[in-house]
Every structure is written in structure tokens, then in C-alpha cells.
Amino acid sequence: MTDARKPWVKPSIVMHRSGMVNKFGSVQRSQWQDQLAGVSVAALVEEHGSPLFVISEQKLRDNARHLLHAFATRYPSVRYAWSYKTNYLGAVCRALHQEGAWAEVVSGFEYEKARSLGVPGNEIVFNGPHKTRSSLERAIAEGARIQVDHLDELYLIESIARETGRRVPIGIRLNYETGYTENWSRFGFNVESGQAMDAAWRIANSDSLELKWLHSHIGTFVLDHRAYGAAARIVAGFMNDVEQKTGCEIDAIDIGGGFASHNALQGIYLPPEQVVPSLDQYAEEVCTPLLEATYERVARGRPLPTLILETGRAVVDDAESLITTVVANKKMPDGRRCVIVDAGVNVLFTAFWYNHQITPTRDLTGAPEETVIYGPLCMNIDVIRKSILLPPVRTGDTLIVSPVGAYNNTQWLQFIEYRPRVVLVHGEAEVSVVRERETLATVTELEQLPPHLAPTDHDGQSPDPSR
């Protein structure tokens, strides 16, 4: 005889509150998905555990192609450099290098990693305010594209160039007011104050340096695409000016990164679909002023400067998701429901500034309630979502957190919990582990215990008070 009893749904009572109506409409019926990149979430968790990062190689490649298409259809000479700090998992970097991307690195470590992944020095853009002498020596010897952040670095490169008898082509990073974003004046040389032109003069007067590139990076998650129009106009204007005044010949303009992904920044009321510009909008803003500013130079028979992009977030963010499992339900004294999951802010650093999308993996029944989602850490700051309308969930239910591809696999911490596995879905729904879950050995590998602190057979006994 079959059991005709109804399925049990956690009972709930939600008080109606006036003045809290969403003017954009009523609560939508909960959406759910039980697959990621064509692979069953349940099967992924069974084989690889929870929490689990899942990357779609196809989505990553599609995003890179979309970016290049948006720019290359508007400007004839475009080069893409993958921003390592956004996600330097080897599998992510290699997939993008196979798509033709150079590497954009900001430290000696990232430079070494790019080289170990087979990127030749002359396809590495070396940025950042801290480049050690040894990393600069290697980068210069290997022909990397160094973009100078400050005068001390300029003088250091010049001394290495003299010692090695080389003439080193370099770029300088510019900072300036776009009128749309706050100027990140801590990086590079300021245009308005004349600092950037002074640096260009200094380079022009050096017997071992040559100014070949201009770099700028106006910010991060820049939602106003007009900022890029202003940036392109200012950098192209500076290029024309500096060539005329110092006689240098600029062959590349690097516009940096900062394009927003389809994530929801905390404090922004409208959803990403309504506020995040498309890659075509960003491309239009950058390419139109560049073409206008280079019209004369093309007429004189000089080639267009190559446009270099360092887009990170907008390429990788929605190519990766995090599966997490509900470990407990609680009721807060103020009536809100709270759900504890097994992934915390130690692996989901971006939860500090995004309201990530949370998608159930089964059709949840029951009325949605205001819910706080906490991570597993014994720390008050471990909040994955401060407030989300969610129907009741059971322990063992899985949730998909997305998009999480940007900055989590680089800024995550081994803190309290081990970091989980990362898998890549590729080909016909094949799954490969691209980073193993941590173990005690991973965490203690670099530690050393002085002999007098080493565990002994007497451990666990009360200490001798006479000692």
C-alpha cells in the first residue's frame, strides 16, 4: 500500500507589515535549478562534497569571446590581457590564454605563475605599485610589458636597464578625473597636475628608457559607462600631447578593467539587469573617442595604437557558482528566519559587498519569509545574505550562490574551516577537479614546531605545578 500522506513542509507564520511593499511588484514565485553547466547539483555534491565551487569553461570562453567581439568590431587593434588577481586558478588562466589572452599581473608571484602557465614574457602586462628589483630584472630580461606606477620604480628600472645595457620600453599608469568616478589617485601619475608629463619628460631624457605605452584603470565595478568615454578621451589626448612634446611614439593604450558584472552591489536598489551596462555599451564609449583622437595620426600613415583590455570581473564572475548546503534553521527573536549554510565569508569574500543571487535546487513550497543566511564560522561577521525572501528550507537542502567567479578564489582565506574543492565543467558535461579541498596537512605544511613545543607522550596529563 502506498503512503498517501502529504509531504511535510516546515510550518511558518509571517506577520504582515504595512509600508514594506516592494513598489516593483509582489514576491515572485521561487525559482530553482538542479543543474550547473549541465551537471546535476546532487551528483556534484555527492562526488565532490559541499561547499563546492563549480566553473563552467564554456561560459568563461563565451564571455571572453563576447568581450573581444564587442571591442574588435569597433576598433581594429585590440588585445585582451587576463587579470590574474581576479581569478588565478590555473585552469581559468589557461582557458583564457587558449582564447588568446595575455596575462595581466600585479606582483612577482603573479608574474611567476603566468610564466609557469606558459605565458611568454612579452605577453605579460606587469602592473602594480610593488615590483621588487628581482621581479623587475626578470621581467626586463624576458621582455615583459612593464607599466610604471611611481618615480621610484622608474628610477629602479632605469638602473637595471643601465646595468644590463638594455634600452627598456615601458608604459606609465595615468590617473585623472573622469567626472563620473572617484579618481584612484594613489596609482600612477596624475595628468591634471602635470606629474604624468614630468614623468614622460624624464623618460624622454633617459638613454635607457623609452615610453611606449599608456595605462589607466579608473576603478572597479564602474556602473556609469560614460566614465570610459571620458577616460579614453583623456588618455588619447595625453598620448597626442606627450608624443608632440617629447617625441616618443606610443604604440598601445591600456584602458585597464573595471567593467561591472551581473552581480548586485549592496546599497544599489535596482537589479543588475537594469544598472549594469552591456559590454557593447562599454566598448562604444571606449572606441569612439579613440578613433576620433587617432584620426590625424592614421591620416599621416601611422598605425593605430593597440587597445589593451584588462577586464577581469565581467569575464569570469558569472562563469562560476558556489554550491552550499543548509546545516540549520533558526528563528530570530525579531521574527526573522535564519538559515546556516556550510559556506562562509572565508570562501565567499564578495558577500561583504554583493547581495549574491541565491537559488534553491528544488522547488521550495511554502510562503517566502524574510531570511538571513549565515555561514558556518563562529564569527558574527559571517553573513552570506543579510535579507532575502526565501521559502522554508530543510537541513541538507543545497543552494546555489552566484555569480562568484571574481575575486573569491583569490581573496579567500583558510580561516576556521578548510577551503573546499573547485571543479571545472568542460566538454560534454565532464567534470575535472581544478583545486583540491584542503586538509590538515595543507594548513600545517608551512608551520614548524620548535623541539621544546613538540607533542610528547605526557600530553594530556596535568602540568607539574613545581615546574
Place this chain on the structure above:
Amino acid sequence: MSELQFSEESLLPDAATLERLALSSSGFLFDPVSGHSFTLNETGRDILKILQETRDLKALKQQLSDEYDLDSSTLDRDLLEFLGSVRDQLRRP
């Protein structure tokens, strides 16, 4: 010295409160004293309906076990939380 005792009775909203509540079949609940209204999901609605008929925890558990597919520890855990929540919400001014 009196022994502290946990009374199952104390889990339930009091009889007068249960009696005055207006509960619709769609799960809409109205408390005419506080003026507050609430939405109950299907399970929550069934629980309050049973309690309005018989304010007896044992009978409530038996009836829910007959109607729903669940084990007794899930039932105990979810009732403990839900009845606490109901008592708390109905107490609010």
C-alpha cells in the same frame, strides 16, 4: 523545594487567544485584539486549525503524523520552533 517542570501545555498559545483568531482556508490569520494579520503556510494553517478544535499537543502530533509524511523528531523540532513563533507573534502589541 519545588522541582522545575517543563509543561507541554506551556508550548501552546492560550485557549482564549486561539478562540478569538480568525483563520481562513487560504492561511490568512487575523487577530482582532491586536489588529495584526499573518500568512500561514499550509502546514502552519493545519496546525492552528487543529489547535482551535482541540488544544491538546498529543492529539495535534497524532493528527499531523497521520496526515503528513515525517518522522517524530522532525515533527518535535519543527513544532517547538513554530509554536514558539506563534506565541511570540500573537503576543506583540
